Amino acid sequence: MEENKEISALFHLLDDPDAEVYNVVSTRIIDYGKGIIPNLENLWENTISEEVQERIEVLIHRLHLRDLSEEVVQWDKNAHQDLLTGALLVARFQYPELATATVYQEIEKLRRNIWLELNNYLTPLEQVNVLTSILYNYYSLRGAEVGYQHPEEFLINKQLETKRGNAIANGILYLILSELLDVPIRAINIPRQFVLAYFKSDYDFTRQSTDSLYKAEFFIDPMSGQVFTHKDVENYFKRISVPPVPSYFKPLSNKRIIQTLLEEFSKCFDTDKTRYKQQELMGLAEMIVEQPEDDPNIDVDPPPPTDPE
Template identity: 65%
Template sequence: MEETNEISALFKLIDDPDSEVFGAVSTKLLDFGRTIIPNLEHLWETTPDERLQERIENIIHRLHYNDLSEDFRQWNLSGHHDMLVAALLVAKFQCPDLTTAASLVEIEKIRRNIWLELNAYLTPLEQVRIVTGILYSYYGLKGTEINYNEANEFFIHKVLESKRGNQLSDGIIYLILCELLDIPVKAINIPKQFVLAYFKPGYSLEGTTDYISKVEFYIDPSSGMVFTHKDIESYFKRISVPPVHSYFKPLSNKKVIQHLLEETARCFDNEKEFYKKEELMRLADLLD
């Protein structure tokens, strides 16, 4: 953006010690939108004052966050909640300049490899074994327990780069691929776990609360291992929770992304980055 007299005057006031003045200046700069970011970046590069640099970084972050909030609002209002698009938006929270082309290419490469192995005569278990074999053995995706000290394991572009994610991010990649391939695998709301379920072909949930009977089997997304109904019953006994039907209702894409935002927020539960936790929770609230 061309630096006008107004912008130059505002830049001179960024380091004003009066917090009210700085607040007013920030608001004015935010009104310019993301087009002013290059000017702010140039100012950051040409100032040796660390305190001033920190203030500039804060304004740039807020400009990116405002844009991201609008992107989430638009996604929320869209008719089809594309999980891949939303997972990449979550990644843009941490990496606002992220270009998504590499992630899209990786997902398409995996999808095509799976599609080449599928045919109409395969059983549900055979379908899932192909998805799992390509994703974990051929492609080499690794899964770990959720660790809130490893924020990168929540961001899909980082998971695709490193081929290492956690139960949630791996599960989202698994769900994206199944959705692209019309395989009826959905996330369900099992307590303290992110578990996928293969729903019987042609299943309908209209007028029923008996979701359990619609499930063929379950999948652990951190490894692709398949579980039976008995395995899940044993898990509920172990945690002393009754397996009510609502735990087996398939989660919508919106609910899965909301869960991703809430879990990612827990990575920033410290004094220095607490503002990031609050911002991610506000994004999650947008999807209510």
């Protein structure tokens, strides 16, 4: 953007110690939109004040956030909330210039490798074994407990780059591939867990059900791809002293999954210096509008046990 007198004057006021003046200046700069980012980057490179540099970084972040917020709202309004698109939106909060083509290429390679091993004669367990084998053995994806000291483990671009993600990120990747391959796997709302379930082929995901527990063939831990039985899960509920009510086994919508990702990711920013990011991520989560009956509370803390037995 060509720098005019007003932009030059605003830039000169970025070091003003008066908070009210800075708020007015920053709001006016944000009003210019993303086109002013190159000017801000040039100013950052030619400034020696660390305080001004930090203010510039925050302004650039806010400019990216404004665009991202609009895209989240649009994703929410779509007829179908694509899970991969939602995961990429979350990743772009931290990496606004993310080249999404690389992610799509990696996903397609994984999809094709799994598809080559699938056929119509496989049992549900055999289908899942193919998915798990490609993802965790051939591709060498590793699982990590949900830890808020490692924000990159929530983000699909870093997950594919490092082949390491936490239970939520790995679960989302598993769900993305399952949807692309028409394998009926969905996330469910077991307390303190992010767990996947393989549903029977005649399950109608559009209908409310009071006996969802008995519709799932088995359950999958996205940390490792390990399969759990109904008995394993019943034992887990006994261990945590929580009754296994039907709502815990109801498939979660893609909206709710991305809300969960945003909410959990926000917990990585819990210092005085970064808490503004936590608030922004929670704000993005609130832009996703769920129907009350489809909005169960997901609790993935503390980390899931490795063996429900």
